Amino acid sequence: MKLHIGIAAPIATEHVANLLSCDTSELPKGYPGAPFTGVLIGELLKQGHRVSAFTTDSSLYPNKGIVKVSGANFDFYICPSRPRAWRLNNHRLGRAVDGFAYERQQLYDAMQLAKPLIIHAHWTYEFALPAIKTGLPHLITCHDAPAVILRYTRSVYRAIRYLLARQVFRKARNLSAVSSYMASAVQHYTSIPISLVPNPLADYVLSQGKPRNAPKHKRIGMICNGWDERKNPEPALRAFAKLNREHPAAQLHLFGMDFGPNQTAQQWCEKNGLAGGMVFHGSTPHQQLIDKFSKLELLLHPSLEESFGVVIAEAMALGLPVVAGRRSGAVPWVVGFDETANKICCAVLTDMTDSDAIVLAIKQAFDEQYGERSEMGYTRARQMFAPDVIAGKYLSLYENILFSNAN
Structure with missing residues (x-):
C-alpha cells in the first residue's frame, strides 16, 4: 500500500536538498536542528511513498508567503515564521505571546493545500496542533517531556510551550515516543497508549x-x-x-x-x-x-x-x-x-x-x-x-491509524 504522508517538523533545507529537483542554493534554510527528519523522509520516498513535508523559516516573514518546491514524489512547504518571540514583528505580536498562532495558521494552510492521507508531526508544539486541526488522520511523536524541559529551563517561553504541549496531549488521537523513558514520562498526560519508535540514523x-x-x-x-x-x-x-x-x-x-x-x-x-x-x-x-x-x-x-x-x-x-x-x-x-x-x-x-x-x-x-x-x-x-527499521515501524503505525479511521 503506497501512502501520501505528511511530515510536519523542524526540517533544514540542506537535509532534503538531494530529494528536490531544483537549485536549492537560493531557497530559505528551513528549520535546522533535527537531521533525522530528512533521513525519515528520504527512507519513505525510497520505499515508494509520496511525502509532503512542512516546516518554518523566519526569513520568509512578513512578505514572502509559503514557499513550495518539489522533487520526485516529494513536495516541501516552507512556511513563514516570526523571528521574534516577544517583541513586535512588524504589526504582529511575538510568536510566544499568542502561542505561535501565526505559525500554526501558516502550517495549517500548507497542510490543506497538500491534502496528505495522514500527517505525522514531530514534537508536541506548533507542528502538532495544526496537524490535529486538519481533521486528517495523524500521528504525533513526542521528542521531549515538556515538564522536564521547563524544570531545567525555567522561563515564560518554556511555560508557554508547556501549555501548547498540554493542548496537544488533550487533543491527539495517536501518539508515539522515541524511547521507553519518553513514553513513560508523558503517558500520564493522556489515556492513549503511546507507541515506541526511536529516531533513525543517517x-x-x-x-x-x-x-x-x-x-x-x-x-x-x-x-x-x-x-x-x-x-x-x-x-x-x-x-x-x-x-x-x-x-x-x-x-x-x-x-x-x-x-x-x-x-x-x-x-x-x-x-x-x-x-x-x-x-x-x-x-x-x-x-x-x-x-x-x-x-x-x-x-x-x-x-x-x-x-x-x-x-x-x-x-x-x-x-x-x-x-x-x-x-x-x-x-x-x-x-x-x-x-x-x-x-x-x-x-x-x-x-x-x-x-x-x-x-x-x-x-x-x-x-x-x-x-x-x-x-x-x-x-x-x-x-x-537503521532508517529502514524505523520507517517500517512508522509505516505499520500509519496503516493501523488509517484502518482505524476507516472503521
Missing part, C-alpha cells in the same frame, strides 16, 4: 562505522549544544582535566553551541585552569561532525536527561564506546543497559555529577573490553536505529 553515519580494537590513543569527543544545567558540562570538563594530568597525550574534542574557540566553554576552562588537551570545535555541520567523530575513540556524554540521545546512537553506530549517565533519562535504554543482568554493554554508565566517578568510567571504557563494547554498540545501532 546512512552516512552507518556507512562510516566499524567495530574497533583497543586504541593506542585516548581521543574523546563530547557534544553539548548549550551551556546549561541539563547539558551538565562542568563535571565532565573537570574529569577530563584530571585524566589529562595522568595521560598528557589524551585529547577532548568539544562540539556544539558555546563550545567553539573563545566561546563559553573555553573561557570557563581557561579561567579554571582546565583547558589542557582540549580542542574547541563549536557548532559543526552534521556530516562534518560525523567525519570528525569517526576519527575519535570514545564519546563522553554528560547530559543529565535525554529523551533519546541521537549523539549516543551515532557514536554506537560509528563503533565508539560511550561514557554517559546511569540516570540520564533514555540513555540506559539507548545503549541497551540492563541493571539486573550484570553484564557488559556498549557504554559505561556512571554518576555524571561526580567528576571522580567520570574519570573512573573513562578508564573503564578504555580497558581490555573496549573491543567488545565497540562491537556491541555497532550491532545494536543497526538493529535498532
Whole structure:
C-alpha cells in the first residue's frame, strides 16, 4: 500500500536538498536542528511513498508567503515564521505571546493545500496542533517531556510551550515516543497508549562505522549544544582535566553551541585552569561532525536527561564506546543497559555529577573490553536505529491509524 504522508517538523533545507529537483542554493534554510527528519523522509520516498513535508523559516516573514518546491514524489512547504518571540514583528505580536498562532495558521494552510492521507508531526508544539486541526488522520511523536524541559529551563517561553504541549496531549488521537523513558514520562498526560519508535540514523553515519580494537590513543569527543544545567558540562570538563594530568597525550574534542574557540566553554576552562588537551570545535555541520567523530575513540556524554540521545546512537553506530549517565533519562535504554543482568554493554554508565566517578568510567571504557563494547554498540545501532527499521515501524503505525479511521 503506497501512502501520501505528511511530515510536519523542524526540517533544514540542506537535509532534503538531494530529494528536490531544483537549485536549492537560493531557497530559505528551513528549520535546522533535527537531521533525522530528512533521513525519515528520504527512507519513505525510497520505499515508494509520496511525502509532503512542512516546516518554518523566519526569513520568509512578513512578505514572502509559503514557499513550495518539489522533487520526485516529494513536495516541501516552507512556511513563514516570526523571528521574534516577544517583541513586535512588524504589526504582529511575538510568536510566544499568542502561542505561535501565526505559525500554526501558516502550517495549517500548507497542510490543506497538500491534502496528505495522514500527517505525522514531530514534537508536541506548533507542528502538532495544526496537524490535529486538519481533521486528517495523524500521528504525533513526542521528542521531549515538556515538564522536564521547563524544570531545567525555567522561563515564560518554556511555560508557554508547556501549555501548547498540554493542548496537544488533550487533543491527539495517536501518539508515539522515541524511547521507553519518553513514553513513560508523558503517558500520564493522556489515556492513549503511546507507541515506541526511536529516531533513525543517517546512512552516512552507518556507512562510516566499524567495530574497533583497543586504541593506542585516548581521543574523546563530547557534544553539548548549550551551556546549561541539563547539558551538565562542568563535571565532565573537570574529569577530563584530571585524566589529562595522568595521560598528557589524551585529547577532548568539544562540539556544539558555546563550545567553539573563545566561546563559553573555553573561557570557563581557561579561567579554571582546565583547558589542557582540549580542542574547541563549536557548532559543526552534521556530516562534518560525523567525519570528525569517526576519527575519535570514545564519546563522553554528560547530559543529565535525554529523551533519546541521537549523539549516543551515532557514536554506537560509528563503533565508539560511550561514557554517559546511569540516570540520564533514555540513555540506559539507548545503549541497551540492563541493571539486573550484570553484564557488559556498549557504554559505561556512571554518576555524571561526580567528576571522580567520570574519570573512573573513562578508564573503564578504555580497558581490555573496549573491543567488545565497540562491537556491541555497532550491532545494536543497526538493529535498532537503521532508517529502514524505523520507517517500517512508522509505516505499520500509519496503516493501523488509517484502518482505524476507516472503521
